Amino acid sequence: MNVHGPERLAGQGLDSEQHDSGNRAIHALLSDSGVGAQVDLVLTWRAGDDGEHGAYEAWATRGLVRFRRLIAGDGTLQFEVIEVVGQNPLANQDPLALCTLDAERAAAMAGGFDADDHTRRFIAPEQQSYPFAYERVAQLFDSPNAPDLAVSPRDWCSGSSPGTHGALHVRQSRAPLWFSGPGVVVGTHDLAVRSIDIAPTCLAALGFPLIDGEDATGRTSSERGAAPDVLLARQDGRVVGEVLDGAGRQPRRLYVILMDGMHQTELDDRLANDPDALPHLRRLRARAAVLTGGSIVNFPSITWPSHTAIGTGTWGGHHDVVNPTYYLRDRRATVSPQGISMGTEGYANTAVESVYEAFHRVHPGCLTAAIHAPFGRGATHAFLEGRNLCDRTRVKLLTAEFAADMNPRWQNEHQSVASESLLDTRGMAQVAELLSRGDLPAPLFVYHELAVTDGAGHEYGPHSDGVAAALAETDRRIGRVLGLLDERGLFEETLFVVSADHGMAPQDAALRANPTAHVLAAGLAAIVAEPMIWLLDLAVEAERASDGRTGRVIVYDNDADTSGEQPPYEGAEVIVEAHSEGARPRLIASGSTDPNGRFGFATPSDVASDRIAISVRADGRNSRHLLLDGTRLTFDLRAALYGT
Missing domain, CATH: 2.60.40 (Immunoglobulin-like)
Known part of the structure; x- marks a missing residue:
């Protein structure tokens, strides 16, 4: 077996000149008063001494693990633990852990927290799981844009909002995942997959051809001595064959419903305990392959890198949008795709292929649409990228019509949620306009971002009445989408994906915790963009x-x-x-x-x-x-x- 990576090494992680500053930063993060109790993990790749291979490291107060990524004899990636000091903080990688609300309650109680108070239902590191942790840590440091150190805070120790996400642990990293429609094995499947598996699974269901592209090792099929065996130019994920019915009817279209920030246990609990709620999501679920453990997303589990991972089938370390904001070492500049929000497709690595681009490769001239998707490269219609096929007057009229779906409470309680609700209304108007046009073919692929669930999760916290209201509002929009597809006779030929870009966890907002920035207070010279640190050495x-x-x-x-x-x-x-x-x-x-x-x-x-x-x-x-x-x-x- 050969040691693999980091790919494209260009300063990421700790090189031999940074061992001292890196050690001092890690020590400050894990041991200084106040912040030490907020940090779960500090993650890095460290160069070896005297020509030795480097290793990935996860540091915690409870212990250290060092590991390497290898290419095995069969060509797959494997991981070798080379050292543990104390407890291995990444030892529990059970992808099905904490996949129900009852399990979350039990874990909170085991850690001494209040299981019955959704605002204080915190889960300690000892009760967490870190699914696919070695892979998710290693991938990050494949990008030249990756930091020297990445911080994963404890479950409740990030920011001043009632809810947030971003950490490596399962609670903030799990999203629901349903494949609904023709070509799937309907029912519950007792497994969890990675968000990078979504794209290849959908393309396989749609009958896309295999190509001579790169797999998770970064080598093309021909370089590996294999026949074409992937569906994208680079494909880190696998086809989840367990959910596909090869003998069934093949879908012709793909519609991704991305409920931003919608945690799986929240969605499942609402469906289980409120039989009259969410009728349109229930319609999709009734014909879906539902994954018990959902989708484990990119690390960090944050919007821009996560959406780009779903839209390319590659980890952030390969598509290069490693964080909402990140530092470009060679340019001595910080960039913020999420900060500018519009015109951001150019930040992604051109060596990876988007799902939109794959559709146009296989179906030249087809129509694809990115509805307020953070990543829309290659989409024919992508408003956030300045490509608008819609009639503006018609969209304004439809937005006014669909405003009835908006919950009026947002306007009085949280303007940020009201803004996201309006954004979703405008997005719904775009879908309606595109599907009602006689001069355009119906889109073969739509990636539909629905943002209000994330806004409510942050402002009200998970399992709150605010999130319940946002989910009900989102279901109304989903109902409009399904109705439009019914009218055009497209529903039965469409494969739907229902998922999210990350989970959501309640926060101790009174802490106003920002542990990553502590390195600056500790006297280190660094560029900080939560949860990442670029040391200046x-x-x-x-x-x-x-x-x-x-x-x-x-x-x-x-x-x-x-x-x-x-x-x-x-x-x-x-x-x-x-x-x-x-x-x-x-x-x-x-x-x-x-x-x-x-x-x-x-x-x-x-x-x-x-x-x-x-x-x-x-x-x-x-x-x-x-x-x-x-x-x-x-x-x-x-x-x-x-x-x-």
């Missing part, structure tokens, strides 16, 4: 002349620029001291690096190189400490956290 070389009379330090910016080179760092402060046993440190030299990043000094001939210490400091960069013989001085994180 220096690369330092030190050497002594062969005659022993002089030494020099060469300092570079640790991140390469757009040329691929690390630029010399001018103006870094250098302090050189001799350390003799039993004596106080003696200053040898001090000064600043020149435009070439160099600082030279005389070295006392009676002091060995391993007794000469060098400190390098610069504004906006983490300090570095090393010996003249090249030995890097690194904070001992294991001893500090675990006493080993």
Whole structure:
């Protein structure tokens, strides 16, 4: 078996120049007063020493696990645990854990929390599961856009809203998943899959041809010595054959209903305990393959990376939209696709293929539609990307007509939810306009984002009356979609996917927790965009002349620029001291690096190189400490956290 990855290594994770700053950041996050009780995991990939392979790491107060990703003899990805200190914090990867409300209640109670109060039904790390954790951690660090460190907060420790998501654990990572319509095995299936499995499963159900594309290892079929065996240019996911009926009628169209932020246990509980609620979702469920464990989404479990994973069949580490906001090392710039919201399709890696693009490859000239989808690259109609096929006057009239679906409480209680409700109303108007046009064919593929469930989840918290109202409102819109398809005779030939982009967990809003940003308070130089950290470091070389009379330090910016080179760092402060046993440190030299990043000094001939210490400091960069013989001085994180 061969060690695989990180792919496209370009500074992500902790390289050999960052072990000290990385260790200090991890220690601060896990042990400093206040924040240590808010952090569940700190995740990274760390380069190996002396030519050794690096390893992925998950640090927690309860223990550490280090693991590697391998390509096995059969060509599949496997994961090898190479070290555990204390408890393996990722040991429980049961994808079916906590998949019912009763299980959530029991887990909350086991952790000492109030199982009956939906606003305080917190779940401690010891009661959590981390499905597909090794894969979901490793994939992130395949992107050059990935951070040096990623933080997964405890269940209730993120932000000041009553509900949120983003963490690695199952509660914030599980979404419902139904495949409804022709070509599926109707009923409940006792399994959980990954969100990257949705796209290939749908394309297989629709009879798309296999192509010579890349699988989860990043190698094409031909590079693997195989016949064409994937359905997308890069396909990290698998076809979930367990839910497909190969002998049944094949669907002709695909309609994805994406209820943003809708947690599976919330949807299941409403369907089970309110028989008169959600009639249109019930109609879809009655003809669906329903996955008990739902869909485990991308890490981080946040909107923009998650939608792009669903829409490409690839993890965020491969489609490159790794976070709502992320840092581009080579450009020294932070970008925020979610922040700008419109015109964001260009942020995704062009080496991956969107489902829209796959439809146009197989069905040239077909109509595809992204209805307010965060990722719509290749869609014929994608309003957020500036491609609008709808008649604007007609959409305005339909929006006014469909405003009756909007719950008036939003306007009085939470303007943000009212805005998302209006967005969904406008999206519904686009669907109605497209399906009623005589001059356009009906779309073969629609990805329909419904946002109000996410807004309500944040503002009211999961399992609240606000989310119940948002879900009922969403069901009314789904009913309109189904009615339009019925009118055109398209319902029976359509495969529906009902899912979400992430889960939702109640928060202790009084904490106003932002544990990721603590690295700044701890004195680290970094770019922070929750839940990610990009450390700002220096690369330092030190050497002594062969005659022993002089030494020099060469300092570079640790991140390469757009040329691929690390630029010399001018103006870094250098302090050189001799350390003799039993004596106080003696200053040898001090000064600043020149435009070439160099600082030279005389070295006392009676002091060995391993007794000469060098400190390098610069504004906006983490300090570095090393010996003249090249030995890097690194904070001992294991001893500090675990006493080993």
